[in-house]
Amino acid sequence: MNTPASSTERTVRIQIDGAPMDVPRGSTIAAALGTGTARRSVSGRPRAPLCGMGVCHECRVQVDGVQQLACMTPCAEGQVVDTRPARLRAVPTTEACDPSCDLLVVGAGPAGLQAALAAAPSGMRITLLDDNPAPGGQVWRSGPRHAMPSPVRRLLDELAHFSNVTLVTGAKVVGLAGERALLIETQAQSGVQHFSQAILCTGARELLLPFPGWTLPGVTGAGGLQALIKQGLDVRGQRIVIAGTGPLLLAAAATARRAGATVLHVAEQASWASVARFSTALWRWPAKAWQAATLLDPGFRPGSMVTAAHGQERLQAVTLRTGDRERRVDCERLACGFGLVPQAQLAQLLGCVLDAHGAIVVDAAQQTSIAGIYAAGECTGIGGSERAQLQGRIAGRCATGVAVTPPLLRKLAHWSRFAALVHARFSLSEAVTRLANADTLICRCEDVTLQELAGCENWVQAKLHTRCGMGSCQGRICGQAARTLWGWTPAAPRQPSDPARIATLAQEPHDLHTRHTRPAAPLSQ
Numbered sequence: 001m002n003t004p005a006s007s008t009e010r011t012v013r014i015q016i017d018g019a020p021m022d023v024p025r026g027s028t029i030a031a032a033l034g035t036g037t038a039r040r041s042v043s044g045r046p047r048a049p050l051c052g053m054g055v056c057h058e059c060r061v062q063v064d065g066v067q068q069l070a071c072m073t074p075c076a077e078g079q080v081v082d083t084r085p086a087r088l089r090a091v092p093t094t095e096a097c098d099p100s101c102d103l104l105v106v107g108a109g110p111a112g113l114q115a116a117l118a119a120a121p122s123g124m125r126i127t128l129l130d131d132n133p134a135p136g137g138q139v140w141r142s143g144p145r146h147a148m149p150s151p152v153r154r155l156l157d158e159l160a161h162f163s164n165v166t167l168v169t170g171a172k173v174v175g176l177a178g179e180r181a182l183l184i185e186t187q188a189q190s191g192v193q194h195f196s197q198a199i200l201c202t203g204a205r206e207l208l209l210p211f212p213g214w215t216l217p218g219v220t221g222a223g224g225l226q227a228l229i230k231q232g233l234d235v236r237g238q239r240i241v242i243a244g245t246g247p248l249l250l251a252a253a254a255t256a257r258r259a260g261a262t263v264l265h266v267a268e269q270a271s272w273a274s275v276a277r278f279s280t281a282l283w284r285w286p287a288k289a290w291q292a293a294t295l296l297d298p299g300f301r302p303g304s305m306v307t308a309a310h311g312q313e314r315l316q317a318v319t320l321r322t323g324d325r326e327r328r329v330d331c332e333r334l335a336c337g338f339g340l341v342p343q344a345q346l347a348q349l350l351g352c353v354l355d356a357h358g359a360i361v362v363d364a365a366q367q368t369s370i371a372g373i374y375a376a377g378e379c380t381g382i383g384g385s386e387r388a389q390l391q392g393r394i395a396g397r398c399a400t401g402v403a404v405t406p407p408l409l410r411k412l413a414h415w416s417r418f419a420a421l422v423h424a425r426f427s428l429s430e431a432v433t434r435l436a437n438a439d440t441l442i443c444r445c446e447d448v449t450l451q452e453l454a455g456c457e458n459w460v461q462a463k464l465h466t467r468c469g470m471g472s473c474q475g476r477i478c479g480q481a482a483r484t485l486w487g488w489t490p491a492a493p494r495q496p497s498d499p500a501r502i503a504t505l506a507q508e509p510h511d512l513h514t515r516h517t518r519p520a521a522p523l524s525q
């Protein structure tokens with residue numbers, strides 16, 4: 001779908017800390033914040049959006065007196081945004097609505113959209129739910145200057161033929177509400193969704209590793225930067241360094257360049273030899289070979305990494321290491337991502353078994369260890385959007401009793417081999433796990449330094465002695481960092497799996513027949 005020029009040009013007026021600001025319609029508040037600070041940490045240090053996808057909670061602000069994540073909240077005319085502590089307002093609770101569905105699909109990314117479409121002919125009442133303002137997940141994210149990608153449009157057009165499918169956007173599953181019932185929260189309301197079967201398509205988040213200066217405003221994830229740009233972040237004229245590992249770095253660089261930024265370096269920690277072996281194996285996946293060729297960036301440097309970020313109130317420069325040589329590079333932004341990790345908290349809450357990498361274990365029918373609960377896409381292991389879509393199709397079919405065809409399984413095996421290639425060629429070197437020094441914050445929510453964690457032998461000790469992982473992101477960032485740095489297993493999530501409002505948590509079992517009323521978006525939106 002091409003967004004009409006008139007709508008991309010239109011702006012809305014919001015107020016940030018009392019100052020009026022006109023922003024393109026469809027931007028998120030995180031994008032509107034631009035280079036500004038979103039909040040102060042517990043020790044008063046400035047913080048700004050990091051992940052761009054609702055995980056890190058660094059972007060929490062007050063919107064019309066209600067605490068929201070700026071990266072998940074679209075700007076609306078007249079909104080009053082406050083980044084300073086403010087008096088919060090109570091949020092209305094539930095209104096009557098459809099109480100239940102036969103099949104709940106959580107996540108409307110490539111896996112979830114395909115799962116819903118594959119299940120749709122069964123006639124089951126299907127609810128497809130996502131916490132983003134629009135469907136598409138991470139790879140197919142749209143925004144004010146990024147029209148909805150054609151694969152999403154096509155899938156939505158196909159889904160629009162099925163009146164038994166309801167798409168609900170802007171709604172997050174924040175916990176359990178009983179047997180086969182989940183707590184849902186939107187920006188304005190909350191409620192409970194019943195289901196008979198579910199397909200979890202909750203995707204992945206970035207692995208973000210600590211290094212000196214990584215909490216400075218201006219430092220984001222690599223995919224995080226991409227997400228924020230698609231949400232409307234203005235990076236025109238900014239100098240950007242991209243660092244970390246994996247194909248996502250080049251995708252982020254391309255998005256930043258197209259948005260008018262100058263990409264100075266793309267520092268890939270994998271060696272030249274590893275990148276060369278990856279490239280020469282790509283002939284088996286011609287579309288990927290073509291994509292790699294089109295994304296290749298003049299600043300791409302394997303065997304290099306950013307070892308520190310510098311600045312006071314925001315980023316001003318980074319230290320770039322290539323081999324034994326280090327140099328300082330002035331820049332306005334650093335986007336740093338070390339690969340992806342599965343988002344499996346909801347599956348864990350439901351009791352599904354995870355593997356040693358934190359991915360949901362599924363069988364050949366994409367069924368988890370719990371009967372009637374299926375999972376598809378990157379929450380079952382990192383493997384790219386092609387694999388996620390195939391898994392979604394298999395899960396949708398199997399959940400509705402339709403057999404999986406051998407060609408579908410062959411295609412899945414083909415893309416699983418691609419996933420294995422990426423893992424093998426972009427595995428993390430030990431050097432990137434040793435960048436943090438004694439004063440580097442490991443837990444960004446509770447301001448816990450590496451030094452304070454010295455002497456802790458596992459995650460439980462770290463939590464008990466330092467409050468590491470007990471802040472707003474609930475250990476999603478520091479827990480995964482600790483797993484990578486020291487091999488600690490993060491604790492299983494507790495109820496609720498995400499910070500939730502009191503009104504949401506106050507839902508009683510007898511409220512199970514009420515639900516939030518975020519309008520079920522027309523499938524042809």
Ligand SMILES: Cc1cc2nc3c(=O)[nH]c(=O)nc-3n(C[C@H](O)[C@H](O)[C@H](O)COP(=O)(O)OP(=O)(O)OC[C@H]3O[C@@H](n4cnc5c(N)ncnc54)[C@H](O)[C@@H]3O)c2cc1C
Nearest residue numbers: 107109110111131137138139172173203223377378384385
């Ligand atoms: C920040 C980021 C940027 C990326 N950019 C690219 C790219 O440019 N190119 C590329 O090839 N790959 C990219 N990827 C990889 C990408 O994740 C996959 O290739 C693909 O999107 C996986 O599809 P999926 O359906 O498994 O998950 P996703 O696309 O991640 O979809 C999962 C959806 O579930 C939603 N969700 C999760 N938990 C809940 C919950 N509790 N309640 C409600 N909704 C929930 C999420 O918000 C998301 O919309 C990116 C990944 C990340 C993390």
Ligand code: FES
Nearest residue numbers: 052054056057071
């Ligand atoms: S930037 Fe909004 S939650 Fe991370």
